[in-house]
Amino acid sequence: MENDKCIVLLSGGIDSATALWWAKGRFREVYVITFLYGQRHSLELEYAKKLADLAGVKEHITVNLDVLRRVGGSALTDEDLPVPEGAYPPEGTISTYVPMRNSLFGVVTGAYMEVYGITDMVIGVHASDVPNYPDTRPEWAAALEALLNAGSSLSFDRKLRIRVHTPLVGLKKPDIIRMGLKMGVPYEWTWSCYSPVDGEPCGKCPTCIQRAEAFKEVGVPDPLLERIRKEKKEV
Amino acid sequence: MENDKCIVLLSGGIDSATALWWAKGRFREVYVITFLYGQRHSLELEYAKKLADLAGVKEHITVNLDVLRRVGGSALTDEDLPVPEGAYPPEGTISTYVPMRNSLFGVVTGAYMEVYGITDMVIGVHASDVPNYPDTRPEWAAALEALLNAGSSLSFDRKLRIRVHTPLVGLKKPDIIRMGLKMGVPYEWTWSCYSPVDGEPCGKCPTCIQRAEAFKEVGVPDPLLERIRKEKKEV
8 A cells, every 4th residue: 555545536538547446456545536627528427427436436526617618728618619530630739638627637636635635646647648638748747746745735734745646657548458457447437539429439539539549459349339339239 | 028918816915916017017918817716805806806907907807716615625715614813823824725726726827828828927926925825935836837838738839938927926015015106006906804894804814914014014004994994984
């Protein structure tokens, strides 16, 4: 056991689910926090709840952050901007980037950590997102950790050190899945698609394409698609 | 002119008003942003609006951040916690500290900066708050600047450098007032009190006491109290 308590940022996708199972093996009490921010793919939240249940977390905090919708500037929160189709571009911020989203998530999580007395945060940022999302880079996570330590009463009064753990840093999607399969992550309850159609992934958005390519590279069928197929047969 | 555009965090108090007048002299276009976060002293917002008008700002953005009330843990946002009376203690976080408040303000402002294409932020943190509020220290402002540069598309795609200006850093309240009086800051439209009574400052909370002591040290009557007194006579 690395420490007593931690809090995991859980979106309901592959990466944060893998980070959650990593945390389960290292901390005695695991809290999770999920943000609602007007994202189109709110199906994610249902999957996050299921994952939190399956992981047996101590508490699942859900936070409504509609401020990101008011800020705008992203295809994930602004209905006038189309969700792109096709694979992720090789580099440059993509229209599904939400300004300061992960920094905001990190700081709000930091506020809950102060109130709950939690010093360890776990976030599933990884190498596949780095070319397109500035707020997933290792230097971003290091800067978040520095800000939390500079601006929190945990460090100021109680001399505690806040840590931001990034267990997937440097890993690309297929490696994350390989790591997760070893830990038994229930990927049938992870959601990635930005534009679901009747509760099913669209198969065309960048994150659907990335997910399909990753499972293909690992050499296993996507457990989510398997589960949906099976449920359909049963109906 | 140091630069083209900037955005000032404006609460309606003495410090942010002084920072706003400092910014007026250095940037061609000045935006201001004010946060509503369930603070008891919402009278501040009326004063912030008046200050923005008097300063002739380009735009006054107001942002509702009720997430801080849900996080709780502060006498400023939780009605079950009493606002303290008497002077600020010599050191240690005080009950009017709001977990991660300034970090959250900084990051949300950073999101607006991305959408508006503004690289310069001005924030009125100062030395009188440092013993009691971790998120007013120079190292906090430096860490915020680092996070904004690490996690923003402005730096990632456009290679712009985001700056967090702290013109009052190192200054205590009387020095801030001396600086502001030289620039013509209309202190009669600044609000400090945490527990107003019928639109008047209580005179007993830490920030009222700090304000009174500062004007006394500078040797001028508080323009806010003068204005209120005059208005009462006219009624």
